Structure formats: structure tokens, C-alpha cells
Amino acid sequence: MPGTPTTTPLELDRRSLLAAGAAGTGAIALGLTSAEPAHATANPFFRHGVASGDPHPDSVVLWTRVTPTDVATPGSGLGSSAEVRWEVARDTGFRNVVSRGRVVTGPRRDHTVKVEADGLRPSTSYYYRFVHRGVTSRTGRTKTAPGPHDCPRGLRFGVVSCSNLQAGWFSPYRHLAKRSDLDAVLHLGDYLYEYEPGHYGYGSDNEDIRSHVPAKEMVALADYRQRHAQYKQDRDLQDLHAKVPFIVTWDDHENTNDAWRDGAENHQPDEGDYQARRASAYRAYDEWMPVRMGGSADLDDRTLYRSLKFGSLAEILMLDLRTYRSEQVSQPAPPAPPPDEEISDPSRTITGNGQMRWLKGSLRADRTQWKLVGNPVMVAPVVFPPFPNDVTSAVNDVTGLLPDDGLPYNVDQWDGYTADRRELLDHLADYGIRDTVFLTGDIHSAWACDLPLDAGTYPAEIGRAVATELVCTSVTSNNLDDLTNSPPRTSSLAVEAAIQANNRHVKYLNFDDHGYSVLDVTSKRTQMDYYVISDRRARNASSEWTASWATEANSQAIHPVDRPVDR
Amino acid sequence: MTSDRVYVVVVDGCRPEEIGSGMMPRLQAQRRRGTNYPRARSLPVMETIPNHVMMMTGVRPDRSGVPANSIYDRQERDFRELDRPGDLHFPTIIERLNRRGLTTGTVLSKEYLFGIFGTRATHRWEPEPVIPVSGHAPDQFTMDATLDMIEEFDPHLVFVNLGDCDRAAHSDLSGTTLQAARRAALTSADTQVGRLVDKLDSTGRWARSMLVVLADHSMDWSLPDRQITLQPAMNADPLLAGGTVKIAQNGGADLLYWTGPATQRGAAVSRMRAIALDTEGVLSVHAPGELDLGPRAGDLVVFCRSGWRFSDPSPGSNPIPGNHAHPATAPIPFFLTGGHPRVRRGVSSSRTVSTVDVAPTVGSLFGLGPPRGGYDGRPLL
Numbered sequence: 001m002p003g004t005p006t007t008t009p010l011e012l013d014r015r016s017l018l019a020a021g022a023a024g025t026g027a028i029a030l031g032l033t034s035a036e037p038a039h040a041t042a043n044p045f046f047r048h049g050v051a052s053g054d055p056h057p058d059s060v061v062l063w064t065r066v067t068p069t070d071v072a073t074p075g076s077g078l079g080s081s082a083e084v085r086w087e088v089a090r091d092t093g094f095r096n097v098v099s100r101g102r103v104v105t106g107p108r109r110d111h112t113v114k115v116e117a118d119g120l121r122p123s124t125s126y127y128y129r130f131v132h133r134g135v136t137s138r139t140g141r142t143k144t145a146p147g148p149h150d151c152p153r154g155l156r157f158g159v160v161s162c163s164n165l166q167a168g169w170f171s172p173y174r175h176l177a178k179r180s181d182l183d184a185v186l187h188l189g190d191y192l193y194e195y196e197p198g199h200y201g202y203g204s205d206n207e208d209i210r211s212h213v214p215a216k217e218m219v220a221l222a223d224y225r226q227r228h229a230q231y232k233q234d235r236d237l238q239d240l241h242a243k244v245p246f247i248v249t250w251d252d253h254e255n256t257n258d259a260w261r262d263g264a265e266n267h268q269p270d271e272g273d274y275q276a277r278r279a280s281a282y283r284a285y286d287e288w289m290p291v292r293m294g295g296s297a298d299l300d301d302r303t304l305y306r307s308l309k310f311g312s313l314a315e316i317l318m319l320d321l322r323t324y325r326s327e328q329v330s331q332p333a334p335p336a337p338p339p340d341e342e343i344s345d346p347s348r349t350i351t352g353n354g355q356m357r358w359l360k361g362s363l364r365a366d367r368t369q370w371k372l373v374g375n376p377v378m379v380a381p382v383v384f385p386p387f388p389n390d391v392t393s394a395v396n397d398v399t400g401l402l403p404d405d406g407l408p409y410n411v412d413q414w415d416g417y418t419a420d421r422r423e424l425l426d427h428l429a430d431y432g433i434r435d436t437v438f439l440t441g442d443i444h445s446a447w448a449c450d451l452p453l454d455a456g457t458y459p460a461e462i463g464r465a466v467a468t469e470l471v472c473t474s475v476t477s478n479n480l481d482d483l484t485n486s487p488p489r490t491s492s493l494a495v496e497a498a499i500q501a502n503n504r505h506v507k508y509l510n511f512d513d514h515g516y517s518v519l520d521v522t523s524k525r526t527q528m529d530y531y532v533i534s535d536r537r538a539r540n541a542s543s544e545w546t547a548s549w550a551t552e553a554n555s556q557a558i559h560p561v562d563r564p565v566d567r
Numbered sequence: 568m569t570s571d572r573v574y575v576v577v578v579d580g581c582r583p584e585e586i587g588s589g590m591m592p593r594l595q596a597q598r599r600r601g602t603n604y605p606r607a608r609s610l611p612v613m614e615t616i617p618n619h620v621m622m623m624t625g626v627r628p629d630r631s632g633v634p635a636n637s638i639y640d641r642q643e644r645d646f647r648e649l650d651r652p653g654d655l656h657f658p659t660i661i662e663r664l665n666r667r668g669l670t671t672g673t674v675l676s677k678e679y680l681f682g683i684f685g686t687r688a689t690h691r692w693e694p695e696p697v698i699p700v701s702g703h704a705p706d707q708f709t710m711d712a713t714l715d716m717i718e719e720f721d722p723h724l725v726f727v728n729l730g731d732c733d734r735a736a737h738s739d740l741s742g743t744t745l746q747a748a749r750r751a752a753l754t755s756a757d758t759q760v761g762r763l764v765d766k767l768d769s770t771g772r773w774a775r776s777m778l779v780v781l782a783d784h785s786m787d788w789s790l791p792d793r794q795i796t797l798q799p800a801m802n803a804d805p806l807l808a809g810g811t812v813k814i815a816q817n818g819g820a821d822l823l824y825w826t827g828p829a830t831q832r833g834a835a836v837s838r839m840r841a842i843a844l845d846t847e848g849v850l851s852v853h854a855p856g857e858l859d860l861g862p863r864a865g866d867l868v869v870f871c872r873s874g875w876r877f878s879d880p881s882p883g884s885n886p887i888p889g890n891h892a893h894p895a896t897a898p899i900p901f902f903l904t905g906g907h908p909r910v911r912r913g914v915s916s917s918r919t920v921s922t923v924d925v926a927p928t929v930g931s932l933f934g935l936g937p938p939r940g941g942y943d944g945r946p947l948l
Contacts, residue, residue, distance in 0.1 A: 429872075430872045432785065432873075434898050461788050554583040554898065
């Protein structure tokens with residue numbers, strides 16, 4: 001749809017205007033249970049919505065951004081300091097306020113507000129809002145985690161990744177926001193993209209359904225801040241943030257493509273010092289996301305990997321697989337695969353030693369039945385069979401392989417760091433750690449896999465599965481049919497079948513659809529429902545269920561389920 | 568006198584996932600019907616005798632005196648199995664129920680289990696016929712005896728060990744028929760438990776019965792080239808030379824005992840630890856106190872990694888691929904079923920449970936309080 005108007009930071013719509021009227025009276029309509037909740041994007045002070053995240057049993061992170069004057073635009077460094085009040089209540093009318101506070105923000109932190117509301121009760125829904133100079137933000141809803149010794153009957157999470165604003169509308173967020181059964185949303189990375197307009201848009205022609213702001217690749221701190229601000233003005237994303245707490249990690253595009261410890265594929269020498277760029281990306285992320293980096297809502301620590309515990313039922317271990325990793329192995333000339341001695345070199349790491357120690361210790365501690373690992377890039381081994389050249393090119397593009405050389409491994413995911421994967425999977429086997437489920441994004445396609453000790457001998461005892469992996473597809477980012485210009489579920493089917501034939505532990509693969517997933521966790525099993533949207537071009541795309549896969553407790557094996565969980 | 572009945576059925580060496588594998592439909596149905604505990608674990612050392620003792624005492628080995636199957640007995644200066652009634656120092660739920668005027672029965676397929684529980688139960692079955700290599704009675708005979716005991720004496724508590732699954736893994740030395748033997752054993756165990764369920768149902772006992780179905784440990788398999796022999800390395804060390812280190816081999820765990828001068832114990836144990844940790848296939852080394860094992864476990868407990876086994880004192884000492892006692896073999900099936908109103912129906916629980924919780928659970932159902940000093944486990948009812 002060439003020429004589609006872009007969403008600008010100050011774009012208003014009818015519903016926003018209605019909401020702004022309510023906000024002026026300090027009695028904004030929440031509308032959280034309606035299909036079309038009210039919006040506050042036109043709120044003069046709170047133009048970027050509200051959000052919550054990282055729920056603990058007694059606290060949650062609350063976030064907003066205040067625009068005290070018109071000059072205080074994101075990334076500008078302009079505007080005065082501003083005091084913002086926040087309050088948390090059990091009711092939408094805020095008659096029963098249980099936690100409140102004041103905070104002063106300003107241009108040094110891009111006028112973002114991030115606080116930890118504590119003194120809350122476990123497994124409880126709360127409503128929160130911010131107030132500046134008598135004007136109230138829209139009201140958000142959040143929910144605390146169960147108490148440390150509680151045995152919740154179930155947990156339910158939305159699962160998303162790879163939301164590229166230029167490639168389409170965020171309908172998956174809208175459909176998740178319509179649900180009232182979610183405890184949180186897990187965003188597994190690529191929450192936003194660094195590219196300039198005209199680059200990495202919709203389909204093989206890179207058409208921009210919407211154009212990025214600023215109109216250049218984000219490199220400087222101001223760029224990152226403006227891009228975050230643009231995404232935070234998406235109505236669907238705002239609604240979802242206002243409805244449920246987020247639990248996030250980053251992949252590479254929050255910084256730049258194929259990032260590693262000291263560089264990135266999409267960082268060139270003329271873009272300045274890489275570490276300075278990364279520091280800007282991380283700073284903006286900490287400012288603009290409802291996440292506890294370094295364990296708190298303060299902005300003084302950029303440690304992103306962390307644990308969130310939900311009673312005795314589940315612990316979510318969110319990984320950071322970009323900050324500490326060794327450089328991806330270089331790609332040899334086709335048709336040679338990357339040298340095994342490099343991808344399996346034990347001195348190379350995807351987690352870094354500290355994070356690996358923490359991860360192994362957390363898994364071994366067995367604090368909960370289910371160990372859900374928020375895993376930005378795929379961990380299951382995948383061997384790519386030979387395809388015709390044009391197909392190989394598209395497959396590589398989707399899955400992250402850069403050159404069109406038909407490599408057998410995606411060296412940007414755990415396949416490129418097999419020593420770390422071996423160490424982790426052996427650890428699961430050595431300590432009899434059960435019910436570990438990797439939840440993954442990154443590759444713009446939906447997968448469900450057993451995670452074998454040895455894919456070559458799986459499912460024999462020596463190669464048995466020790467965990468499972470469920471991969472959600474992209475919100476909008478291109479996948480296979482987008483790049484081959486094929487109708488959905490046509491040419492990709494043969495590719496999927498060939499990959500599964502070469503990887504027996506891969507039970508489900510959908511290379512074509514965009515959408516979201518819903519993860520339902522009970523003591524009996526963990527189930528992922530895969531939903532797809534009709535068209536990411538369409539502002540109001542529909543959504544439908546397409547598949548469900550589950551792993552029974554103690555099985556380390558996935559199986560298909562014939563229907564999604566009841567809402 | 569109460570009409571309540573409890574049957575504790577141990578499917579020896581069963582992995583939790585095997586119940587859902589399709590080979591054990593009767594057990595799978597009962598697991599769904601009752602209360603399942605997917606996080607259940609065997610406790611160190613993950614061997615048969617200590618975990619059966621933990622089930623019946625509710626306390627850890629440092630209080631029961633039974634940390635492993637095989638120990639080095641310092642008084643006798645020899646290796647031996649803990650299979651004597653006097654090896655168990657703590658009152659079992661069996662004796663405690665007897666003192667309350669209730670009756671109990673043990674139907675244990677393995678000779679060493681029959682040995683350690685001795686004459687504690689009101690009614691006892693000595694395993695027969697016993698297969699010479701394995702030292703256990705086949706499940707069909709064990710269940711025959713169980714049903715006969717119920718029919719004839721109807722004890723309030725019956726403690727049953729079905730040994731085929733474990734022994735099928737241990738006895739297969741070639742490895743070629745391992746999977747087939749294992750499958751046959753799983754199917755057989757399922758059939759036998761089904762016979763018990765049918766018996767209780769057909770005789771009207773089901774409504775007042777609680778079945779505790781679990782394993783004592785899980786099972787791991789090692790390849791021929793993945794075995795660990797620590798004894799030669801210990802003997803080769805100048806400080807440890809002269810046979811001063813005794814190693815009680817327990818499959819996936821070695822118990823190391825310093826028998827040299829007491830004045831050298833600290834330095835010697837440090838050397839023993841260093842040598843063990845430097846050996847390929849070793850997972851971890853622990854002081855027995857860290858694992859609540861007590862002094863009978865020696866000076867150090869060494870665990871192997873998944874897929875490995877110990878073979879001490881020599882490489883030929885342990886030719887058996889099926890293996891347990893190490894942390895890889897901690898996950899076990901564990902569920903409660905039966906028609907007793909205190910059994911919750913159709914529930915899966917995320918709480919942690921272990922073999923040491925059996926006695927408190929049995930005691931709770933019969934209204935029996937904790938023993939002196941309390942349980943180490945917790946009642947599940």
C-alpha cells in the first residue's frame with residue numbers, strides 16, 4: 001500500500017481526543033474490559049502511554065514518559081525538570097490507593113519515569129496512573145506475581161517478538177490486548193528496529209508500511225530515544241502495555257543487527273565507536289522500557305538477564321545473548337559450511353561466563369516446576385538441507401543467515417556457539433533438571449522442537465531430549481513467503497518438510513505467518529497456542545488460531561494439541 | 568479399628584516419563600485420576616535401600632543410618648551392603664503403626680530389602696523365586712504375594728517393591744536387548760499394579776484405600792567407554808598410597824573412606840577431593856554432611872555425570888550399563904491415588920516432594936503423629 005500515511009508523534013485520532021477530554025478532568029475512562037479501550041495519546045503530558053513490567057509478588061515496575069512542555073520532545077535534551085506523581089489502587093476509581101509516590105524527571109533521562117511500586121499483594125490485579133500538574137495519564141492495569149510459596153493453578157503469558165514498525169501494523173498486540181486472561185507478555189526481542197526508512201520494510205521490495213522516526217538509522221542516543229518514542233506511540237502497543245505487565249529482553253535490533261560483544265554486522269566504522277553506540281542503545285532501552293535492569297528500576301546498571309519467579313509453578317529466566325557473546329564465525333566461501341572447530345570452540349561464548357554460571361545455577365536450584373528460559377535466539381540445532389538457490393536465499397534471509405551460500409547452520413544462534421549449548425544441555429542431563437522450556441523469538445517463524453542432547457542420535461537414549469523449545473513468529477518482520485513473493489502456505493511447505501526431515505526433533509514449523517502466541521502453564525503441562533494475523537498491511541487485521549503444541553510435565557517432549565486454551 | 572488402607576508401591580528404577588510413554592496405561596490412568604507430583608525426586612544417595620528406608624522412616628540418612636546400598640564398614644574393615652535389620656536406627660512407620668495396634672505387611676522383591684526391614688512388619692513375604700543374577704523375585708510373583716497377603720491378612724499398610732524395571736536395566740550386560748527388556752519390564756509392572764487396583768476394586772476396598780505409587784530412584788545408562796575408576800589414581804598418590812582409601816562403589820556414586828592415620832585425614836581428604844574432581848566424568852564431590860548422609864557415608868561422596876558410571880576398585884568391577892545413585896537419576900514418578908476421600912482427584916501439584924515424604928503421608932492418613940525429633944519429610948495430605 002504505497003503512500004500509506006505514517007504515524008507521527010503527534011498524530012491524533014478520534015478516540016484519542018475523546019480520551020484526552022476525560023484526562024483533563026482527572027477521570028480518564030479505563031475501558032480495559034472493552035474491545036476498544038480508550039487512548040491517551042493526545043494527553044498533553046503523557047503522549048507515550050503507560051506501562052508496567054517485571055512483576056514480583058510485592059512490587060512491579062511502572063513506566064511513563066512525561067512531556068512537560070512542547071519543546072521537551074524525545075531525544076531533544078530540552079525541557080525543564082518535571083515532578084510526576086504516581087499511584088496504584090485496587091480499583092479503577094482510585095478510591096483504594098495502596099501505593100503512591102513522587103518522582104522528578106528531566107531531560108537527562110529523556111523525561112521518562114520508571115518507578116518500583118512496592119507494598120503490593122501477590123497474585124493481585126492493580127490499576128495505576130501518573131499525574132503531572134493536575135493532568136492524569138491513562139490508567140494502566142498490572143498484576144503481581146504469586147507469592148514465593150504459592151502453588152498457582154495456572155499462568156498465562158502472551159509471547160511476541162520481532163516487531164518491525166516499517167514492515168506493518170502491530171495487530172498482534174491489539175489482539176493480545178483484547179484478552180483478559182494474561183498474567184504478562186513476554187517480548188523476546190527485536191522490540192524495535194534500527195533501520196532507516198526504505199530499508200528492511202515490508203517484503204522483498206522493502207516497502208515501508210510506516211516509516212521510522214528519525215528518518216535515519218539510529219546510532220546516537222537521540223536517535224534511539226526518538227525511535228523508542230515512536231514505537232511507544234503505536235496505539236496497539238500502548239494498549240497492550242496498559243493492559244498487562246511486560247517481561248522483556250532484547251535481541252540485536254534494539255541496538256543493531258547481529259550484535260556481539262565488541263561489534264555488529266550493521267555497525268560501520270564511519271558510525272563511530274561501537275561501544276558508545278551500544279551504550280546509547282542500552283541507555284535508551286533502560287529509560288524507555290518497564291524493565292528492572294540490574295535488579296531495579298534505577299538507570300545505573302545495564303544487566304538485563306534476570307529471573308522472575310511465579311510461586312512454585314514457573315520461573316522465567318530472561319537471557320541477554322548479545323552483550324557478552326563472541327563474534328559470530330566468519331562465513332567461508334560457498335558451499336563450505338563454517339568450520340566446526342570454530343563454532344564448537346569452547347573459548348567462544350554466546351552467554352558469557354557470568355551469565356552461564358547464573359543460568360546453570362538457576363536451573364539447578366530447581367526453584368519451580370517449570371523453568372521458562374526467555375531465549376532471544378534459537379537453541380535447538382537446525383541443519384539446513386540443500387535447496388534451490390532462490391529458496392536458499394530467502395531461507396537465509398528469514399533465519400538470519402547473511403550470504404546466499406546455503407550454509408548448514410545459522411551461526412548467529414546457538415548453532416554458532418555449540419560449546420555453550422553442549423555445556424547447558426549436559427547440565428540439564430547431569431542434574432536431572434526437568435521441565436525446562438526455551439521460549440524463543442528472532443527468526444520470524446514459528447517452531448516447536450524437542451531439544452536433544454545429540455540431534456544425530458535423537459530420540460535414542462544417548463541423544464534424548466532434555467528440554468523443549470517453543471519459538472514464536474514475528475509480529476511483523478518478514479518471513480519466507482514475504483521474501484519469495486509466494487502465497488502463504490504454498491512454496492514454504494516443501495521447505496518446512498525438508499527441514500523437518502533433516503531435523504527429527506523439529507515437530508512444527510511455520511515459515512509464513514505473522515502473529516503472536518499464548519503460553520499456558522499448569523503443573524500438568526505447558527502449552528503454546530500459535531495465532532496468526534490476516535495481513536500485517538491492514539490496520540485492523542484479524543487473528544485466528546492456527547496450531548497448539550504442548551509438553552507434558554516431566555516428558556521433555558512436545559506434542560500437538562487440537563485446540564487452544566479457553567479464554 | 569479403622570477400615571482405611573494404604574498401599575505403598577515402589578516401581579523400582581522407573582523414570583517419570585515412562586509412565587506417560589504408552590507402555591504403562593494402568594499407571595498413567597491412576598496418575599491422572601489422583602494427585603501427581605511432577606517435581607518428585609529421589610534423595611542422595613539415589614539408591615534402592617536408602618530411599619526405601621527414607622520412605623518408611625520419613626527421615627534422612629544421617630538419622631536413619633542408611634546412606635547407600637554399599638558402604639565400607641570401618642568396624643568390620645570390609646565392604647558390605649546395608650541389608651541387616653540392625654543397620655536401620657530409626658523407627659519406621661511400620662513399627663509405629665504396629666504399636667498403635669494396626670497391622671502391616673512388606674512384600675519386597677529384593678533380598679537386601681527383605682533383609683534390612685527384617686521382621687518389622689506384622690506380615691512379611693520373603694522373595695521367591697529369586698533370580699540368581701539379580702537377587703530379586705519377578706514382579707508377577709511379588710504381586711501374587713501382595714494379593715495373597717491382602718486376601719488373607721488385609722494389613723492396614725502394605726509396602727511393595729516391584730523390582731523388574733530396575734533389574735532389567737542392571738542385568739542386561741550386552742546392551743543389545745536393553746530397550747526390549749526395559750519395555751517388557753515396564754509393561755509387566757503396569758500389569759501388576761493393575762492387578763492390585765482390580766483387587767481393591769473387586770473386593771470393595773478401593774473406597775477406603777490410598778495408593779502411594781513412586782520409584783526409589785530413576786535410571787541412567789552409560790556407554791562402555793564412560794566409566795570412572797578412582798582407585799588406581801588414589802593408590803598412585805604418595806599421600807594416599809598403601810590402600811588407605813577405600814571406595815564403596817554405588818553405581819553413580821562412589822563413597823570414599825580414609826582409613827589411614829587420623830592426623831592425616833584433613834590433608835588426605837583434600838587430596839582425594841582434588842583427584843576426584845580432576846577425573847573425567849565426575850560431576851561433583853561432597854562432604855557427607857552436605858547431603859545429610861551421616862558418618863557411614865565415609866569422608867567424601869563423588870557423583871558421576873549423566874551417561875557415566877563408576878567401576879571401582881577396578882575397571883572390571885562394574886560392567887552394568889544401567890545405573891543410578893547420581894543426580895541425573897533423581898527425578899521419580901510419585902502420585903497418590905485410590906478412592907480414599909483424602910486423596911485429591913485429578914490434581915497435579917508443583918510442590919517439591921521426595922521419598923522422605925511417604926512416611927509422614929502414611930502417618931497423616933492414620934492419624935499418627937510425628938516420631939521423636941520430627942520428620943524430615945512433610946505429609947502430602
